[in-house]
Amino acid sequence: MKVHYLGTAYASRAHDRCAAYVRQVRDAHLANTSENYVDVAYNLLVCEHGTVYEGRGAHRRCGANGSADLNRAHYAVCALLGSSGLTEPPDAMLRGLRDAVAYLRREGDAGDEVLGHRDGHPTSCPGDPLYRWVRAGAPRPGGGEGEPGPPPVARYQTTINGLVYGYGARGDHVTAVGRALVERGHGEHYRVGPGPVWSDADTLNYASWQRSLGYTGGDADGVPGEVSLRRLLGRLPSGRPVVDLSRLVAAARQDPPSSGTRVSYGGVRVVEDALVAEGLLDRRYADGHFGTATVRAYAAWQRRCGYTGAAADGIPGRDSLTRLGRARGFDVTS
Template identity: 65%
Template sequence: MPELWLPGAEIHDLGDHAPTDQQYPPKAIAHITWDRNATAAAPQDWCSYEDLVGYFTGGGAGDAPHLVWDPFSGRTTQLFPADSRSKSLLSPGQSPTRTNRAGRVVIQIEAVFFPYCRHQGAVYPRLVDTPCAGWDRIHAWIASWGVPDTWPMGRPVDFSSHRDEQVWESGGGWFAHAHVPYNDHTDPGSWPEFTGAPSQSHPAPPPGSGGGSPARYQVTINGLAYGYGAQGYQVTAVGRALVAKGFGGHYRSGPGPTWTDADTECYADYQRSLGYTGGAADGVPGEDSLLRLLGYLPGPRTVSLAHLLAAAHADPPAEQDHRTYGSEVAIVQQALVDEGLLEQRWVRGSYGTLTVAAYAGWQRRCGYSGGAADGLPGRDSLQRLGAARGFAVTG
């Protein structure tokens, strides 16, 4: 059975699960949040991903989708499991279908975007003008639920309505909010192209990079570089994960924070173990294989105290390897490993009981005791760990 929860997503389960209507074909519904009205002449600042997640987990829970997707960073929050209906569509009594349930699955995605939003100084007229980071992962997961790569009412290219009840009931595939009968929204206006299978979607080596092994080019995933010459904590995390899984045979020393030919050769062995061939097994990560190796996608070295506390409360009682804020938790876990308080194999992005115990050890090292060394991060201890191991702490 496909995964109920998108691998690597931040999980904020709203509960209130409800089945879908199995007599209809599987569907995915594309939305944008459209939180502000901007124009080419008067762009407005993008409304942040955190704000929208806060809205859908708070007062907007009655309109919540399955996924909230930041197309600039690739961060994604999931609010309902794939086999439950979500709530982003109008479903009035006169509609022949319960629109939020009209399919074997009806997976709804809200891209955090509005036309002519301004993000880090640049203005983006359409969703497809953004990096669409993380789209490959979302698309592959939705396809695993049997949603075909087709738009029964046409691919969205503008903000006009194209609604047809018969097509809606009989067609499986992707629908814009502008296509759903008895609804009045006209979004998303555009949507990224469907991606191929992992063996086809792995980035091709750039011209002049050479076709032999080891490959010597870089890719960027979730804002961080991988491939020959890339540097950073993410390189160490990949190398250590390869060693832990038995794919470290090419290392003579390390692994370390600079990507070398040995990293490439070890990663190629790992890709082949997943069934990749040809250029897709050249030792340079793709998003899918990286997610399968680490269980999360590393991001910039910034950790939110609020996110860490949320994970520390949510992950231990949940199922094994539940990840609330996987990439941020993994940064802290790696720091605890480097401090000798946690084993490398537990750097998984889940703030489980072993991480609680390891963090309590760090708190005691900082001089805390009793209830102040309970394994739940406080600002002082987290900032001291960040200062020691090179990450920043936000609120």
């Protein structure tokens, strides 16, 4: 989010005149034929009394940051603050700016970052007093209640038909899911189009799709299940899975030794299925957790590869994993 000010003379006023002033700003932007604005150039505006006014709102590009690239990447919030007259932001205004940040994070997938217009563009905006606040980390005056953060978004992965879905999963199949969600009208959380890396926006949009199918609670947490995925795409995509060695090793070192909690890395299940197929792991332990049974089974695979002693400790290495993938149909990256 980028913070702006009016940059003109602006007199402190009673709050019942603030809304009219916001409309005046909008009219001035629409009258500016050289910029060819279609609306007010700010996503939100904040008055000295702390009220947040909706300009372009969330999920819309603004015209205020000085270049097409900056406008695409940042929301613009304008403080009703002048270069003369009212130049010092009152605490109520700073709290309003924090509210604006919270709103754009919650409703618009904005990041935590608060910058001034002058960051990345030659301008005095948003004026020295407000820019000092930005540089100080844009704190909420008095600290206090903080702000309602975005609701928690599910960040675990699942493997369906050999392909990984959920936060951090990557591949063309992820893009395909995003495109299908947009086509069916569940793309509202994308600020940029769907891409090959599964983000929180993908999860939120997928949750919207699940709810439209009647799922609720944990069944509508935005991580695909087989049924909702098949209904979305009309088929179940399949692919040769890719296992990330470093994430697998991290899971092998960290996973709890039993099921019952969320899996930390979807690739674990791919490896477990391979160990089951090799006759080294009982199927009931193929639960997505690289727990003690999986470590024991992987150590047996390492011994089968010719490793002994500490080299067969059950923590995957590149050579043994590549050989398991070659035997059981997955690829290895790091």
